[in-house]
Amino acid sequence: MGPTVTSLIYIGLSLDWAVRAQMGPLPRPTLWAISSPVVSRGADVILRCQGYLGSDRFQLWKDGELREERNASWQQADFLLRNVDDWKDARSYSCRFGQGPLWSELSEALDLVVTGIFPKPSISASHGSPLYPGATATIRCDMSGQASSQDYSFALLEAKSLEPLQQQSTAWTWVDFSLPSVRLEDMGSYSCIYYKNKVPYSGSHPSNTLELTVLGQLPKPTLWAQPGLVVAPGTNITLWCSRPKLSSLAEVTFTLWKVLTHGHLQQQTSSGLWTSFILPSVRPKDAGSYSCTYREKIASFRGSMYSDYLELVVTGSLPKPSLSALPAVVVEPGIHVTLQCRQPPQTFLSGLTFTLLKMGSPQPLQRQSPAGTSADFLLLSVRGQDSGSYRCFYHRRMAPYEVSEASEVLEIWVTDALLKPSLSALPGHEVASGSNVILLCQGLPWSSRFILYKEGIMTAIQDEAHFLLTHVTPKHSGNYSCSYQPGTTGSLRTRESDPLEIRVTVPSNILLIALSCVSFLLICLLLLAFLCHRSIPIGSLHREGLRRVFCCPCLPQGVCQPHHPEAPTDEPLYTEVARGTPREPSVHMAEDLEGVTYAHLNKRTLNKRQEDPKENSTEPTVYATISLD
Structure with a gap:
């Protein structure tokens, strides 16, 4: 088996376990003893x-511990x-x-009683024998002469x-078991025991x-x-005859009968509860009504009533209707439905x-045995249990007993039988x-097609109940529902399931990265807008150049013009400094009140004056004006 096949099997099992986990805990198993929970000391017993x-x-647990x-x-x-x-096993x-990683609840406790430890009790009946059906029988079990019965129970x-039939606890040293309205099934051999109420469950001899x-x-x-009641010619048929369990019957003779x-x-002798009769390669002549009986082998005068009749049909000798x-x-629901079975028109x-x-x-x-060529079967006030698959056939009432083939299957559906589906999500309704994501639509076991809806709009239709959504994004969020089509009826759909909301979340790290990118872009846009509306006049060349570089590619031409067109074009933007000839310091004041005047101090000149206070400074003081419009 290749790794791909193994992986697919593992995925399938994991999905099955996940589905079962969502559906709730596993059901409780059943534990019983073969042949009885009452066993003689030294014998073997099977716990199934x-x-x-x-x-x-x-797992098998004993006294609450895994064994x-x-x-x-x-x-x-x-x-x-x-x-x-009796000490370690009673x-x-x-x-x-277990199924995969899941474990079921523990079964109900089974108390194993080991007999042969205490002296046997006495047993007696308060009635004569034999009994007529409907009479009441009382059987007494008595442990007189033994220890107090307060710590013991009777069976x-x-x-x-x-096999235990009845159990009772009492403060007396005896107990009466009642069999009201006895039947033939109650006939047989009885015994009784008493045993301890607490572990170890040691019991008396029977x-x-x-x-x-x-x-x-x-x-x-x-x-x-x-395999069934309606078969084709040549089929091998097995008729099973079973009887009720009667302990008084050790061996019986079963008999098969056919009407007319x-x-x-056939006859079969068996000590079991059932036997089989074989009808090999049946033909139309084998069709008819069958019944069976059984009889005590020793007392041959006691036999059973006839079983209910079984109608065997062998088809194929006549055309199908x-x-x-x-x-x-x-x-x-409540509508009357007529099913009409009609023989072929050429016959x-x-x-x-x-x-x-x-x-x-x-x-x-x-x-029905109508006079015409068809029969009408009426289904009155149909309910959900009337839904199903129907067929019909016809046969001659007199020899030769020819039988037709069975008709094609006709499916009848009553709407209240179409259960509303349920929709669940794996691994959950909120995912990253x-x-x-797997959406599981659960409907009838024989559903043939499933439909998935999102916000009431059909999004998918398929033969499988599992809808797979791969690599989901926030756009997959929303309310989903589903419906299904039963059987082979393609035009009928059930009601939609209750809506299931799917929420697709973005992981925090991805969200932080996205927010960081958005913040950076916003800062860049704000900076660009600021430079477009607030230019810094460093110099005439720089001022016009910067405006054109930052504003003109993205703004109208009028915006790129100087902010104060009335200012003289020859206004100096800076003061030249002549290093050789001293000049009078000049300060240019901005014409508008919003202008800001800055003064620049020559640090070297200050340093020289500190060294030689008598020396006059040859460095001029430079002032510059920057206008912020």
């Missing part, structure tokens, strides 16, 4: 932890306790399962498997066995078919029976700029 799809590891952890590729894990002892157990057991007999016919079994057939079809819906395939067969099927239902919904 049942998780959920995707479970990859399991064992193991990986498992299935949804369950078995922990084997060998040669159990404890309280729980388990949990009524199925004698063969030691009592002697008490037989409970109930008169009447055995309860009816259940019959079902694989003399005698039974058409199925249509009135008023429409998508309707509001004009009479004496037909039409049958309506709903996929997922074990039995046909309706049957440049990140990737």
Whole structure:
């Protein structure tokens, strides 16, 4: 497996774990003991932890401490306790399962009781035997002569498997277990024990066995078919017949029957709760109604009632019909819908029976034997549970029992069955700029297409529920929603989900850099504007040059003219200094009151006067005037 494939698998698993994390904690597993939480000292027992799809590891905890952890590729894990002892093994157990980085809650606690430590109790019944169905049976378990029962509980057991049927705590040394309105299923062998209420859960030896007999016919079994009730010719069919659990029945004989057939079809003897009957390579003649029964092998006079009839249809010998819906395939709740099954127009067969099927239902919904070439099946005041896939077929009512092919599937949708979707974001609804965001639209499991909206406008439509937004920027911020299309109905869309706001934030360092750049540009613009409106007259050449350099490229021509056009053009901008001939110092005063006059002192002259006070200075004093308009 290449690194790319491995990376994709890892990303997929990470996404699945992230989705599950948003959906909440993992469900609680189930822990039970095989064959019973009541086990004899020295025996072996299996503690089975049942998780959920995707479970990859399991932990077994004993008295609140981790005892064992193991990986498992299935949804369950078995922990084997060998040669159990009442001191170290008669404890309280729980388990949990993991999916990726997530762990489920701990299961409900299972108290393992180890028997064979204390003397056995006595068991008795307050009724005669046999019992009639509906009577009340009372079974007493008594530990008389033993220690006080305040620290003990009692359990009524199925004698063969030691499976607990009832449990009670009492301050007396005996307890009564009641079986109100007994049924045939209550018939069997019973025993009882008493055990400590606190760890270690040490128990007594099981009592002697008490037989409970109930008169009447055995309860009816259940019959079902694989792969289904409507099959093509040549298909191998398996009919399964299962009976209720009756501890008094060690071994039974199952029988398969077909209506309008003399005698039974097949028989099987089994000590289990079910058996199978094989119909290989079925033909149209195999179509019909089937049922099954079971009977005690030893007392052959006691048999069960017939199971519910199962209608087997073998299609293909006649052309398939058409199925249509009135008023429409998508309707509001409470509307009456008529499904019309019509035989092909080129066939004009009479004496037909039409049958309506709903996929997922074990039995046909309706049957009709009209005089014409079609049958109308009425669905009254439809509700969400009436949504689904429908088919129909027809067959002759008399020999030869030919059956048509099944019609094409017709999908019926009731709008209240279309659940409103939900929209969630991974890793969250607030992300940094440049990140990737996954928007998950959750609808019905069989949704065929998903639609994403931003601010109520459709932005994407695809077959996957995950919408990927890559390298998001602030423009991706906004309110998102989604809808979905159920099944293959392309024109129907559900309501939009509640809006989900996505906020894309800019990281602080990028924001600081952006603000710095903007501030620098503003400073440059302000400086340029200042130079354009406030020039510094350093000299006539410099003054006009600077105005032209800084102002004229960006401002109108009138702005570039001198600020005081009435000033004489020959006004000296500076005072020449003659080094050889002394001149009278002159000071030029600005004509306007806003002018500023500066005086320049010759530092060398001052220094010389300090050295020779009698020497007259030959350096003139220089004054300069700078006008700030």
